[in-house]
Every structure is written in C-alpha cells, then in structure tokens.
Amino acid sequence: MDITLPILILALPFTMFLILGIGGVKMSRKLAGVLGICGNGALLAMAYTVAFTYFFSGNPEFIADGIRQQVQLFDVTWLAFTERMVVNIGFLLDPISAMMLIVITTISFMVHLYSWGYMEHEPGFQRYYAFLSLFTFSMLGLVVATNIFQMYIFWELVGVSSYLLIGFFYKLPSAVSASKKAFIVTRFADLFMLIGILVLSYFVAQTPADGPLGGASAFNFLMLNSESSNVLASTIGATFLGGSVLTWAMILIFVGGMGKSAMMPLHIWLPDAMEGPTPVSALIHAATMVVAGVYLVARFFPLYLIVPDSLTFITVVGAITAFYAAVVACCQIDIKRILAFSTISQIAFMMVSLGVARPELHDGLGYMASMFHLFTHAMFKALLFLGAGALIHAVHSNNYTEMGGMRKYMPITHWTFLIGCLAIAGIFPLSGFWSKDEMLSAMYANNWIWGAWMTMVAGLTAFYMFRMYFRVFWWEENPHYKEHRPHDAPWQMSLPLIFLAIVSIFSGFIPFGEFVTWNREPYHIHIEMQVAVTSIVVALIAIAFAGWLYLKKNDKPARMKAALPGLWTAANRRFYWDEIYMFVTHKIIFNGICKAIAWFDRHIIDGTMDALAAMTQFFSVRIKGMQNGSVQTYVLWYFFGAVLLAVITWICLL
Amino acid sequence: MDLSMLWYLVPSVIMFAAGVYGFVTRKNMIALLISLELMLNSADLNFVVFNRFLFPGSMEGMVFTLFAIAIAAAETAIAIAIIVNIYRAVGNTDINSVKKMKY
C-alpha cells in the first residue's frame, strides 16, 4: 500500500494543531472552527479509506488464506540506544489498529462538529480546536505504533493533551487541580510501564542477533509477538520474588494501562476530569484515551498468553473495579460523574473480557468480544456524553436535581439518550447487547464466577443508567423552567447525536468476528441462548426497578437513602479513595519522608555549602591585612614566596 | 688561587641582600629607589659573569645587561617623576603616607 495516506493520517492533525495553535490568536472563531472541522473531515475520509482498504480489498498483502496480516507500512529509525534497542517511528496496520482508526476519527469528527455549537460562546475557542487536533494526532500515533517505545511516546502525548483539555477553563481552580491530578496519576502509572518496557527489552536484547528473535529492534511488536520469538526462553532464567521476569514485565506494563484506563486504585483522576468541557469528556474520557490501556493489553496479547498469571491479575483488577464503579455510580448526583463511573465500569468489563480470553476457550472469544465492546462502547458512550452536554447546555448545571421532565422540551436529546441507555444496558437488538453478550459468554467459559459477577455488574449498570434517565427525563418538571425554557440543541449538536444513535442501533449487526480476532482468523459469532436470555432478564429487572423508583416523583429513593445513610454517603464520596490518597501523600509521604529529606537538604547539604562560604569569609577577613597598601610589605611577601620556591626546588633536586 | 666564577658571584649576592634589606627597611622613597638600583645592579653583574665563564664565545649576557641598564635608566626616570609628583601632593617622601591602595 502506498504510504502517502498513512503519513498524511499522522501529519494532518499535527499540522492542524500547529496552524490553529500558532495562528489561532489571529483567526476568527468561525475560521478556526471551519478549519478544524474540515481538517478532521479530511482525516476521517483518509482513515476510512485506509481501514476499508485493509478490511475489504482482498489484497494478498492484507489477507492471505483468510488470515489477516499485520503490515508495517513504514518503520524508520528515530533513535538508537544500542544495536538492538532502537526506537522506530512507523505505521502498523492490523485489525485492531484499523478498527481504532475508524473509532478515533469518527468520534473525533463528531466531537469537532458538536463543539462548534457547544463551545460557541467560550473564550479560547481556537485553542480548544488546536488541542483537539493535538489529541487526535497523539491517539492515532498510539494505535498505529509499530513498537512499544513509539506507543509510549504517544501515550505521554495523549496524557499531555488530556491535561491541556481538562484544564481548558484554566481560570477555574477545580479544573486546574483536576488536570494536574490526571496528569500526575497517569504519569505515576507510566513509571511502572516504563520499567516494564525496559525489563522486557533488556532481556530480549540479550538474545543473539542471529537467534530466533532476529535482528529486529527489541521494542518491535511484530517481533515480540511472533511465535518464533521465543521470548519466554530468553527470560526464563531470571526470576524475581518468585515470579518470572516476563510476568513481572507484563504486569508492570499493565499497570501503565491501569493508570490510563482508570482501573482501581488509579481511577481517582477520571471523575475529576469531568471538569473539562463535555465534548472533551466524550472524546477523551469515554471513547478513546481511556481505552488505551485495553488497546495496550490487546497489542501484547500473545505475550500475555505466555504467562497466564498476568491475565489472572488483569481479570481480578478489572472485576473489582467494575463492581466498585457500578456501586459508586448508583449514588452520584452529577450526571457527568455518573457517566464517568460508568466508563470506568465498562472499561473494566473490557479488561475482564481480555483477561479471561484463552485460545482454547471459543478460540479466544474474550479478545474479540473486548474489541467489539470497545467499538460499540465508544459509540454509545460518546452519544451519552454528548447528550449530557446538551442537557447541561440547556440548564447550565451538571446536577440532575436541576433537571426533570426534559422529554417535553428536548425531544431529540431524549430519544437519542434513551437509545444510548438501552445500548449500554444491553437490550436486544441494540449494539450493546451483542458485544456484552459475547463478553459474558467468554467469561462464563473461563469460570462461572466471572460470568456471574459481571452479570451482576451488568445489572447494576442498567440500574444506574436508567436511574439517571428517568430522573432527568421523567420524574417531575423543575419549576425553574417557567423562567428559562430549555430548548433542544442547535443542529451542530443534534446531528452528531442522531448519527451516533443510528450507529448504536445498527453496529451490533456487524460480523465483528470476521474482522478482529486474537489470531486474525475469522470467527463466526453465535449467540449462546442462556447467556443472552439471562443478561436481558437481569437488565429488564434492573430497568423496571429503576422505573419503579424514579418514573414519577416520590419519596421511595429518599426513604432508601435515609435507611442506609452510611452506605449512601460512602458511595457518594466514592468510598473515600480520594481521602485515602490525600492521607497517604500528606501524612505519610510529605510529613514523614519528605520532611526528613528537606531537613537534610536544608541543614546538611546547604549547611556544608554555607559553612564553606563562612570559612572562606573568615579567612579572607583575617588575611586582608596582607594588603595594607605599603609597597615594602608586598615586596616582603614576594621575597618570602621566592625563597619558598627556591627551597622547594632545592629539595626536589636533592 | 684562580679567580673562578664563584669569586665574582659572592659580592653580587651580598649586594643583592643589602638591596633587599634597604628596600624593606627604608622610609624615604628615594632611598627605596637606591636599594632597588642595588638589586638591579647585582642581577646585571650575574649575567655578565655567567656569560664570561660559561659561554665565553658568545655575548648574550653582555647584551642583556646593556638592555637592562637602558631599561633601568628609563624606569628610574619615571619613578623619580612619580616621586616628585607625590612630594607635591602630600608634602613629604615618606613611603607610609601613600598607603591608599589597600583593601
């Protein structure tokens, strides 16, 4: 395949970032908006062309004997540490990266269009579009990375874009804190990821260049994942605390993914990240950046299969996070926070699905299901966020107590939001049903405990989503509407909602198994009836319960809250994770460790320097009498010096 | 008893030591200059003696001494001009009255 389009796919958003960033101050809002959207539209067309060429062209470069190939379209050396540890920049085209191309560019385009309406009256409009382009560039670079180091570079870039966009309203202290928190937590996780990368590549680089690993860079994905790489053999000698080095490396790499994908205990930044503008939340914190961790595990999947203990770790972390997030979401009042915790829960779902995937269990169904859910989740979560944005735009508040009975005033938003909620609850025949069903099948195949646990979480998901839906659109009309009638969003905001709703309805019918599987052979999806029926029944029960509580205004929710006040408060306060972190950092790290280190620095290190200076000063005061202005004294000293030199010379000559 | 090099160098050394004593001890600036001339003279004598006894065939030492004499003359002229100027400024030629250039 000609490399023009791939290079343009990476170059275009970066160029847009530079143009809008540097020239933005001079541009009018309209021009910046048009430039941003057109640039992104061109990007959309290019990405779709590349992806569809990959999937449908039948070119033997891309599909041979029914197995889809992984093609490195270009791979240039950027930085060489040693002969084997070389950082390249390249473009890898394979099923998951092609799928992600479609997802990222679609959501990005929708968000660009939506933001035109949403951010109309905000200052810094041009800066916003510049940062959106930067984010798109970083995310695209991440998914098409040919080697782990390139992915790491773009990983950090994505973190930077997220920081810039969360802190977009930089005059707001809460937004500034939230952006710092996001960046610091993800950066902290990335430290572990870097250690994992280095451990892995160190051991891989030890193998001889003409051995089974070939002469490729120690960071390259294709090399690491290939069966002939025999990575385990190279690391088998080393163990650390009972686990093999490879297990440790893969778990450390996953910790980096935990930070980015907000798994417990590194999830604390995502609810706070809702301080950013709502389209940003839709793009970054629902559909694209937070799935980077899932994508990372999918990329390294063959390596993870070698050490199943790491997959067990991923499963456990994902399961606990999913349940935690679902419980917390049931007690939130801010609609964006509900959606944030829902995102955490759904991504944990994807992680669990990846964790339970095995080649012997339905041909690695969990992998395919996880990617399928990534695709559908991106669409309907973006839809939900954009719909929430429309609601917030109408009532100028995030709090759902300001809303109620919205169905009369905002019909488009109402119907699209309902479609999104049905999709996430997993109701037939919307897309969420198909992907969630496959995930649950994979989990049941591995161990019935995972299946049962995640079905419960799915039920909770349906419950809290419909709690929000009924509370916002039904319940009772808010008396404030008399003064300020909420109205449906302008066309720039409604069009993305409608498009995404259509996608959410029909994307479930895509035969995903033909496109994306763990070993790239086609897999025919079939529905397991008992799993499907169980999940639909659980979801319907949850929806009915939510309806019974929230359809019309009543005091049942209030009575339930009064009955278990401690539990409700704890869930509302996210089970005090933020307080735990504050305690550990302030009391233990700052007061305990840092104070001692600061004392050492101030008194011993600075003290030594100050003492040296004081000593110099003392001596200089003492000997300044040597320069008393009298020529004779100077000559005296000179003579002494000469005599001393002569004596030394004499001694040396002896 | 041959007149060897050492014989000529000993008076030179004594002259130099006398010059040092005079320089450090005297208070009058002209007396200081006189001691300085003693030291210079001793060094010139050294050059000539070395030339005669160690390198009889060449004349570098003598030429150096010639130049040293010329330069000593120039330097003495300037030094005396300065001393005269100082005498006009402070009224005496005491070396201890021009101690301004100190810490």
Next chain:
Amino acid sequence: MDSVANIILYFVVAICMTVFSVMAVTSRRILRAATYLLFVLISTSVIYFQLGYEFLGAVQIAVYAGGIMVLFVFAILLTRKPGDMSAPLESHRRALGISISVAGCVLLLLALFYMPLLNGVSLIEAINSGNRITMHDIGVAFTGTSRFQYLLPFEAVSVLLLACIIGGVVVARKR
C-alpha cells in the same frame, strides 16, 4: 694561573662593592647614600672591565653612574623640605629586614657553593678561550636580524625610552 695584579684588583673592587653597598642602605643621610651608590656602580664597572667587556663597562659608567646618579641627586634635592638640610633617614622594621636579608643571603650562598653547574674555569682561561668582542661585533649584533642579533630589542628599547621621556614629562609637570 691568574696574575697577582688581577687578584689584588679583584679584592680591592670586591671589598669596595660590598662595603659601600652596605653603607648605602644603612646611612643616615640620603645624599651620602647616593654617593655610596655611585661608588658601588663604579666598582661594578671596574669588574666589567676586568672581565673583558670594555663597552659594557663604559656604558655602565656613562649611563648608570653618570646619568642615573645625576637623576638621583636632582630628585633628592627637589624633594627636600627647605631648611631641612640634615633630616636623618630613619629605618623601620629593622629586625625583619635583617633577618630576611641574611636568610636570603645565606640561602643564595649555599645554593652557589653546592651548585654543580659552576665550573672551576679560571679567569685567564675564560678570557683566552673566548674571542675578543670588538665594537664591530657589537654593532653588527645590534643591527642584524638573524639569530643572536638584536635589532628588534634595540628598536623596542628606543620606543620604550621615548615613552618614558614623554611619560616622565607628563607625570611630573606642574598643573
């Protein structure tokens, strides 16, 4: 074997030099100190003559003993307070001065006597082994530009003297 006259001449001149130099730095009257310096310079010139450097000896008398000493005498007379003809020269730091000068002298003499570089060539041999330095040789050396010839320093010294003349005039003129 040096002739007796040479030895006697040497002793006389050496004793003159040492005695007069010590007296020059310990005398209480400045004009006497200048006179003693004059005698020292003349003694040095005699040594130059004895060593065979006639031109140098002549220059020593003409420039040093003649020009510089006149300069000193003028300076002494110019910097005297009127009516103060016999203000005695004082000395300070005598102990320090004596100690260091004696120490320096002893050190140098020790270095001299133990220095292996000195050879025992006698004066007669040294004078005989070297070629006589004529005025012609000196003239050629001072106006030549090849190795061991001193045109450049000669010109440089002339510039220096010019600078000193001008500098002296500038420094000492009456405002």
